[in-house]
Amino acid sequence: xxxxxxxxxxxxxxxxxxxxxxxxxxxxxxxxxxxxxxxxxxxxxxxxxxxxxxxxxxxxxxxxxxxxxxxxxxxxxxxxxxxxxxxxxxxxxxxxxxxxxxxxxxxxxxxxxxxxxxxxxxxxxxxxxxxxxxxxxxxxxxxxxxxxxxxxxxxxxxxxxxxxxxxxxxxxxxxxxxxxxxxxxxxxxxxxxxxxxxxxxxxxxxxxxxxxxxxxxxxxxxxx
Amino acid sequence: xxxxxxxxxxxxxxxxxxxxxxxxxxxxxxxxxxxxxxxxxxxxxxxxxxxxxxxxxxxxxxxxxxxxxxxxxxxxxxxxxxxxxxxxxxxxxxxxxxxxxxxxxxxxxxxxxxxxxxxxxxxxxxxxxxxxxxxxxxxxxxxxxxxxxxxxxxxxxxxxxxxxxxxxxxxxxxxxxxxxxxxxxxxxxxxxxxxxxxxxxxxxxxxxxxxxxxxxxxxxxxxxxxxxxxxxxxxxxxxxxxxxxxxxxxxxxxxxxxxxxxxxxxxxxxxxxxxxxxxxxxxxxxxxxxxxxxxxxxxxxxxxxxxxxxxxxxxxxxxxxxxxxxxxxxxxxxxxxxxxxxxxxxxxxxxxxxxxxxxxxxxxxxxxxxxxxxxxxxxxxxxxxxxxxxxxxxxxxxxxxxxxxxxxxxxxxxxxxxxxxxxxxxxxxxxxxxxxxxxxxxxxxxxxxxxxxxxxxxxxxxxxxxxxxxxxxxxxxxxxxxxxxxxxxxxxxxxxxxxxxxxxxxxxxxxxxxxxxxxxxxxxxxxxxxxxxxxxxxxxxxxxxxxxxxxxxxxxxxxxxxxxxxxxxxxxxxxxxxxxxxxxxxxxxxxxxxxxxxxxxxxxxxxxxxxxxxxxxxxxxxxxxxxxxxxxxxxxxxxxxxxxxxxxxxxxxxxxxxxxxxxxxxxxxxxxxxxxxxxxxxxxxxxxxxxxxxxxxxxxxxxxxxxxxxxxxxxxxxxxxxxxxxx
Numbered sequence: 001x002x003x004x005x006x007x008x009x010x011x012x013x014x015x016x017x018x019x020x021x022x023x024x025x026x027x028x029x030x031x032x033x034x035x036x037x038x039x040x041x042x043x044x045x046x047x048x049x050x051x052x053x054x055x056x057x058x059x060x061x062x063x064x065x066x067x068x069x070x071x072x073x074x075x076x077x078x079x080x081x082x083x084x085x086x087x088x089x090x091x092x093x094x095x096x097x098x099x100x101x102x103x104x105x106x107x108x109x110x111x112x113x114x115x116x117x118x119x120x121x122x123x124x125x126x127x128x129x130x131x132x133x134x135x136x137x138x139x140x141x142x143x144x145x146x147x148x149x150x151x152x153x154x155x156x157x158x159x160x161x162x163x164x165x166x167x168x169x170x171x172x173x174x175x176x177x178x179x180x181x182x183x184x185x186x187x188x189x190x191x192x193x194x195x196x197x198x199x200x201x202x203x204x205x206x207x208x209x210x211x212x213x214x215x216x217x218x219x220x221x222x223x224x
Numbered sequence: 225x226x227x228x229x230x231x232x233x234x235x236x237x238x239x240x241x242x243x244x245x246x247x248x249x250x251x252x253x254x255x256x257x258x259x260x261x262x263x264x265x266x267x268x269x270x271x272x273x274x275x276x277x278x279x280x281x282x283x284x285x286x287x288x289x290x291x292x293x294x295x296x297x298x299x300x301x302x303x304x305x306x307x308x309x310x311x312x313x314x315x316x317x318x319x320x321x322x323x324x325x326x327x328x329x330x331x332x333x334x335x336x337x338x339x340x341x342x343x344x345x346x347x348x349x350x351x352x353x354x355x356x357x358x359x360x361x362x363x364x365x366x367x368x369x370x371x372x373x374x375x376x377x378x379x380x381x382x383x384x385x386x387x388x389x390x391x392x393x394x395x396x397x398x399x400x401x402x403x404x405x406x407x408x409x410x411x412x413x414x415x416x417x418x419x420x421x422x423x424x425x426x427x428x429x430x431x432x433x434x435x436x437x438x439x440x441x442x443x444x445x446x447x448x449x450x451x452x453x454x455x456x457x458x459x460x461x462x463x464x465x466x467x468x469x470x471x472x473x474x475x476x477x478x479x480x481x482x483x484x485x486x487x488x489x490x491x492x493x494x495x496x497x498x499x500x501x502x503x504x505x506x507x508x509x510x511x512x513x514x515x516x517x518x519x520x521x522x523x524x525x526x527x528x529x530x531x532x533x534x535x536x537x538x539x540x541x542x543x544x545x546x547x548x549x550x551x552x553x554x555x556x557x558x559x560x561x562x563x564x565x566x567x568x569x570x571x572x573x574x575x576x577x578x579x580x581x582x583x584x585x586x587x588x589x590x591x592x593x594x595x596x597x598x599x600x601x602x603x604x605x606x607x608x609x610x611x612x613x614x615x616x617x618x619x620x621x622x623x624x625x626x627x628x629x630x631x632x633x634x635x636x637x638x639x640x641x642x643x644x645x646x647x648x649x650x651x652x653x654x655x656x657x658x659x660x661x662x663x664x665x666x667x668x669x670x671x672x673x674x675x676x677x678x679x680x681x682x683x684x685x686x687x688x689x690x691x692x693x694x695x696x697x698x699x700x701x702x703x704x705x706x707x708x709x710x711x712x713x714x715x716x717x718x719x720x721x722x723x724x725x726x727x728x729x730x731x732x733x734x735x736x737x738x739x740x741x742x743x744x745x746x747x748x749x750x751x752x753x754x755x756x757x758x759x760x761x762x763x764x765x766x767x768x769x770x771x772x773x774x775x776x777x778x779x780x781x782x783x784x785x786x787x788x789x790x791x792x793x794x795x796x797x798x799x800x801x802x803x804x805x806x807x808x809x810x811x812x813x814x815x816x817x818x819x820x821x822x823x824x825x826x827x828x829x830x831x832x833x834x835x836x837x838x839x840x841x842x843x844x845x846x847x848x849x850x851x852x853x854x855x856x857x858x859x860x861x862x863x864x865x866x867x868x869x870x871x872x873x874x875x876x877x878x879x880x881x882x883x884x885x886x887x888x889x890x891x892x893x894x895x896x897x898x899x900x901x902x903x904x905x906x907x908x909x910x911x912x913x914x915x916x917x918x919x920x921x922x923x924x925x926x927x928x929x930x931x932x933x934x935x936x937x938x939x940x941x942x943x944x945x946x947x948x949x950x951x
Contacts, residue, residue: 060349075889077888078888078889081862081863081887081889085864085935085936158864158936158939
């Protein structure tokens with residue numbers, strides 16, 4: 001097998017103008033879906049992914065913490081100040097790699113989706129898997145860091161003896177000390193979900209459009 | 225089949241994922257494809273309106289994706305602190321009425337009492353509508369009081385050291401020292417007349433000025449942090465009374481003198497009184513951008529030694545004029561010990577004293593033209609120039625008056641009689657006309673022209689005994705305090721105010737007794753171009769039986785009067801004891817005109833400079849630097865520790881100690897005291913402080929946080945060790 005045929009095996013068949021005749025949408029829909037997925041993913045970068053409100057009697061307005069793909073916002077300093085009593089590490093120590101790479105990862109996913117549009121074989125699936133799983137991955141990673149922070153408390157901290165390791169819930173309501181935590185996914189995360197769904201939809205239309213062409217190409221090859 | 229798919233969102237989703245390729249209808253499939261994300265969200269029950277909300281919120285916030293920790297805490301909070309709860313019609317049940325009835329009987333409260341309580345009571349967390357700034361008399365402080373609750377919110381240390389605010393016990397000395405005179409530390413003051421800064425004659429809520437009668441000083445308070453920023457000592461005289469009053473745009477802060485002295489700390493005998501003693505009014509130029517008085521652009525007018533009393537700036541119709549009064553045109557020098565008439569008799573012999581009318585524009589022009597002499601290095605425009613340049617005129621006023629108050633429209637000046645049962649109302653347009661037409665009745669012994677009384681007088685209104693001060697409301701009424709009658713008089717203004725009230729102009733309407741011996745009074749924004757009415761404070765000098773007697777020294781009594789209705793109704797609502805000073809005058813500003821900081825803008829803020837202190841240590845910059853006998857400590861404070869917690873120096877070292885609060889949370893204030901070294905600071909969130917002292921006592925001195933800050937507040941401490949010098 002030559003390298004040319006190896007690449008063409010991955011890229012799959014090109015669509016001839018004959019194929020397009022009268023059924024242009026058939027082949028364009030996957031691309032539209034993937035473009036929408038990219039758009040949604042790009043928008044999500046500018047929006048908060050996750051938000052937590054901490055309520056306590058002496059904070060009548062609550063404390064706010066908002067996570068974007070690349071940074072934290074809100075009462076980070078005050079929350080860190082309070083956490084030092086129980087020996088919790090600083091919030092900005094969590095997921096520092098993820099936040100440093102966050103925007104680049106999103107850009108990479110967008111590029112991969114773009115590339116997937118050009119690949120007319122099942123390999124396209126491989127390219128969009130990151131975008132497909134991204135929302136789930138975000139939550140899993142968040143839960144991991146919440147667990148990590150809640151379980152690596154400094155034993156020498158002032159209140160270390162009175163606080164057992166804990167995991168603040170990544171979504172929903174939790175309690176720690178006099179604080180009630182309310183966590184929710186935010187617009188950015190929902191946009192990532194929308195992106196993921198567009199990718200899934202695109203895969204379906206992709207298969208419907210290109211599988212027959214691919215099969216035809218294989219048969220032609222075998223025949224040749 | 226297709227219908228079935230569309231029955232439920234879940235069905236539609238299933239159709240898309242599993243069955244879509246069996247469907248024939250392209251439009252339907254396309255629609256499903258587009259709808260699928262929404263369908264998914266419905267399917268998992270995600271709250272779609274929430275997305276819209278958080279999206280909108282995020283879009284607003286997104287451009288401000290600032291570095292962490294910088295945004296001020298107030299801006300993005302959801303709830304506004306102190307805002308009244310959602311307004312709902314209040315309904316009382318019969319059980320409520322029964323309970324109220326029982327309480328009223330048990331506590332012996334009349335319906336009027338209950339109404340008064342309902343008008344003044346503030347439920348927990350609800351803020352007052354007005355904020356009153358009251359002078360503190362010889363406590364040397366100011367008081368901030370909420371109206372109508374009359375709750376004391378805080379004091380502001382001005383001329384007197386005050387430990388809670390950390391003023392004068394390590395920091396604040398620089399401000400206090402500005403007010404010293406050569407050879408003498410001055411560590412108290414007699415605060416009399418606060419003046420809020422004004423823009424176009426209305427309070428703007430930015431600055432507050434207060435005079436010190438005892439030492440002729442003036443202080444500037446910045447209302448961003450309610451702290452004293454500057455004290456200026458009047459270089460030419462030793463006492464004032466007409467301070468502070470501001471011109472309508474706060475270009476100048478007026479300080480009028482009181483007890484005349486020879487200028488510039490000179491000496492002169494009583495016999496030389498007429499020749500050598502002088503009264504004065506000083507125009508302190510205010511630099512609003514710097515928040516400081518600019519002494520280099522300030523000047524004074526030399527006045528006859530008539531014991532000038534109060535001043536007020538003209539506004540609108542009388543903008544550019546300043547009015548003052550006096551009560552010793554007799555030039556009495558006292559001498560009860562020599563069998564001469566005492567001052568109280570000597571200063572009250574003549575039937576008339578002089579209303580001072582000063583043209584500020586011409587005075588400023590004379591100053592800029594260099595027509596002044598310097599006294600103690602300070603420009604003073606002499607009486608001859610005041611006459612030649614038509615800067616100063618007198619108008620007769622009934623003897624020994626008190627209070628000179630300009631009406632909101634600037635058309636009238638009200639002078640209260642004190643020893644005369646009338647207030648005398650002057651027309652500012654008549655004054656201008658009389659000056660233009662040179663309608664002078666005579667000149668005083670210094671050659672100052674005296675305007676003809678009848679030519680400038682608009683009305684005299686008989687109110688009662690001992691009228692002192694006048695304020696105004698929005699309904700065309702004036703309010704005058706009656707010291708001897710111990711009452712507040714409501715009376716009607718004339719002219720363009722006549723249409724605002726049903727009564728005839730220039731007439732007494734009603735009097736409300738107050739307890740007891742009222743001095744100043746203050747209506748809401750009652751000396752501005754747009755008074756609010758609503759509330760009036762009677763500042764009573766005596767309380768006698770109003771409160772539980774606290775030994776022989778009793779509190780003053782601030783009484784809140786309801787002036788919302790016109791006519792005869794003007795009930796007293798509330799008595800508020802002021803047991804920390806003897807306030808003279810106050811001003812009441814609508815609370816929403818004030819915009820105080822709730823924390824300092826940035827960590828390392830020097831409140832004295834209202835800027836970042838470059839030397840203020842930040843987190844991670846803590847250290848102790850020794851250079852011979854000079855030791856510099858760089859310390860931070862955050863709940864619940866100081867960094868460092870052990871500081872060691874040698875006996876005799878000169879210690880410079882920097883300390884920064886790293887807090888960013890509202891009300892997370894720390895104190896810092898060193899026992900045995902007379903140090904106590906108040907470190908509000910973000911504040912940086914520097915203090916210096918000589919470690920002249922060997923030993924171990926604990927330092928600790930004096931403001932209860934956290935559950936581990938007691939642990940917020942450290943040791944300052946002073947190693948004995950080798951003998």
